Amino acid sequence: MSTLQPVRGTHDLMFDDIRRHRLVQSKFAAIAARYGYSEIATPIFEATEVFARTLGDTTDIVTKEMYTFDTKGGESVTLRPEGTAGVARAFISEGLSQQVPLKFFYSGPMFRHERPQKGRQRQFHQIGAELLGVPTPQGDVEVIALADHILKELGIAGKITLEMNSLGDLESRLAYRQVLIDYLAGYKDKLSADSRERLDKNPLRVLDSKDPADKEIVQSAPQFPDYLNQASQDFFKGVQDGLSALSIHFKLSPALVRGIDYYSHTAFEFTTDALGAQGTVLAGGRYDGLIKQMGGPQTAGIGWAAGVERLAMLLGDLPPQSRPVAVIPVGEAEDAVAQKLVHRLRYNGFAVDIGYSGNMGKRMKRANKVNAVVALIIGEDEMKNGSVTVRQLDSGEQSTVALAEVEARLDLYR
RNA sequence: GCGGGUGUAGCUCAGUUGGUUAGAGCACCUGGUUGUGGUCCAGGGGGCCGUGGGUUCGAGUCCCAUCACUCGCCCCA
Numbered sequence: 243m244s245t246l247q248p249v250r251g252t253h254d255l256m257f258d259d260i261r262r263h264r265l266v267q268s269k270f271a272a273i274a275a276r277y278g279y280s281e282i283a284t285p286i287f288e289a290t291e292v293f294a295r296t297l298g299d300t301t302d303i304v305t306k307e308m309y310t311f312d313t314k315g316g317e318s319v320t321l322r323p324e325g326t327a328g329v330a331r332a333f334i335s336e337g338l339s340q341q342v343p344l345k346f347f348y349s350g351p352m353f354r355h356e357r358p359q360k361g362r363q364r365q366f367h368q369i370g371a372e373l374l375g376v377p378t379p380q381g382d383v384e385v386i387a388l389a390d391h392i393l394k395e396l397g398i399a400g401k402i403t404l405e406m407n408s409l410g411d412l413e414s415r416l417a418y419r420q421v422l423i424d425y426l427a428g429y430k431d432k433l434s435a436d437s438r439e440r441l442d443k444n445p446l447r448v449l450d451s452k453d454p455a456d457k458e459i460v461q462s463a464p465q466f467p468d469y470l471n472q473a474s475q476d477f478f479k480g481v482q483d484g485l486s487a488l489s490i491h492f493k494l495s496p497a498l499v500r501g502i503d504y505y506s507h508t509a510f511e512f513t514t515d516a517l518g519a520q521g522t523v524l525a526g527g528r529y530d531g532l533i534k535q536m537g538g539p540q541t542a543g544i545g546w547a548a549g550v551e552r553l554a555m556l557l558g559d560l561p562p563q564s565r566p567v568a569v570i571p572v573g574e575a576e577d578a579v580a581q582k583l584v585h586r587l588r589y590n591g592f593a594v595d596i597g598y599s600g601n602m603g604k605r606m607k608r609a610n611k612v613n614a615v616v617a618l619i620i621g622e623d624e625m626k627n628g629s630v631t632v633r634q635l636d637s638g639e640q641s642t643v644a645l646a647e648v649e650a651r652l653d654l655y656r
Numbered sequence: 657g658c659g660g661g662u663g664u665a666g667c668u669c670a671g672u673u674g675g676u677u678a679g680a681g682c683a684c685c686u687g688g689u690u691g692u693g694g695u696c697c698a699g700g701g702g703g704c705c706g707u708g709g710g711u712u713c714g715a716g717u718c719c720c721a722u723c724a725c726u727c728g729c730c731c732c733a
Binding site for chain 2: 307357358359360362368370436452520522547568570572603604611617619633640
């Protein structure tokens with residue numbers, strides 16, 4: 243065991259792990275394209291204020307989870323803890339307000355300084371989608387449909403439930419917030435220590451406390467849906483009707499709230515019970531106030547992000563990898579011809595493996611190990627005839643083929 | 657930041673109430689096979705027993721600390 247380890251909460255991605263990540267990313271890119279979303283790659287670090295101002299001063303992400311550094315020039319920069327703020331910043335920086343509606347998708351690493359556990363790392367990866375400039379429920383419906391689609395495409399939708407809630411517009415949210423604070427204040431002594439703190443920082447969070455005593459108190463608390471004003475109710479109904487029309491099933495969760503301040507109206511989470519404590523696989527919501535809050539023009543927005551590690555853990559077996567062709571020179575005399583053949587086949591579209599050393603037995607062993615479908619054997623006899631021996635590695639059948647006709651013979655494996 | 661569990665070979669793990677040269681399977685290397693892989697047989701290389709300290713005649717084993725991993729809390733994707 244080596245003492246050189248990756249930094250806590252970071253991991254090397256290789257072999258099947260990275261194939262799972264790539265599978266998630268490539269399927270997502272393909273589906274997102276069908277919905278008209280184009281890719282955006284914002285910087286992995288931003289000026290600290292991009293996150294600090296937008297996520298809210300009291301959220302855990304800002305108060306204790308950001309990787310923040312001072313540059314040599316004395317600026318404070320932060321490794322991005324999530325994707326939306328960067329996209330919103332780009333929207334403002336690039337002056338995109340004249341081009342709405344805009345649809346972006348992204349994928350890449352995010353960084354949060356949390357205690358690692360199952361499905362949670364300090365460097366992790368997200369895929370996400372953002373729809374800017376669509377203030378109506380159609381936007382919510384499309385964005386959720388995209389999320390639902392990618393989960394289905396990955397074959398994991400059966401393990402996942404969509405939960406939804408409305409946080410209402412600002413007016414509704416402030417009204418409910420006050421009613422909730424008043425109610426909870428009456429139970430202050432009975433609330434858990436965590437929840438007493440939440441009461442000050444983010445009272446809505448008390449609603450989904452896991453503490454049993456808290457749960458009891460919350461049970462008879464005023465319900466968020468009762469405090470939505472007419473406009474907010476209509477909006478939420480529009481989203482629900484739109485999803486129902488597409489046969490996208492969802493569950494209403496009045497306790498579902500958001501840790502990040504810029505959300506309004508629709509909040510949703512796709513969750514699973516297959517991942518232990520980290521059940522949220524994909525989550526998002528509407529953030530109509532964000533861009534204005536960052537100094538841009540009033541612009542509606544809705545989006546989501548999903549944890550690639552979490553999605554990858556739910557994936558079933560990977561599709562089989564394509565099998566290479568192995569070229570095997572019997573001795574040194576055949577090496578040059580073999581190398582030329584390898585090069586030629588690669589240019590003609592075949593995946594080709596050749597061992598770097600060893601006798602024929604070793605090279606056959608290697609061909610087997612890389613799961614080659616056929617071995618092309620070149621020895622003294624083949625050199626004389628200008629041919630190669632083609633051995634099917636599964637059946638052991640072999641035949642002789644003219645060197646010039648190898649591609650035609652192998653066409654099946656290209 | 658707080659709690660629980662686990663650290664022995666590249667990997668998965670065994671290792672008796674503390675007792676001599678620390679084991680297995682898989683993987684790897686060599687040979688059986690100098691033009692034929694997978695299966696089989698024989699052999700081989702690999703260990704600061706996470707790290708530091710302590711108890712003891714003697715520690716992989718007991719105690720303390722520390723680090724790492726892991727599960728959970730908080731929070732979140």
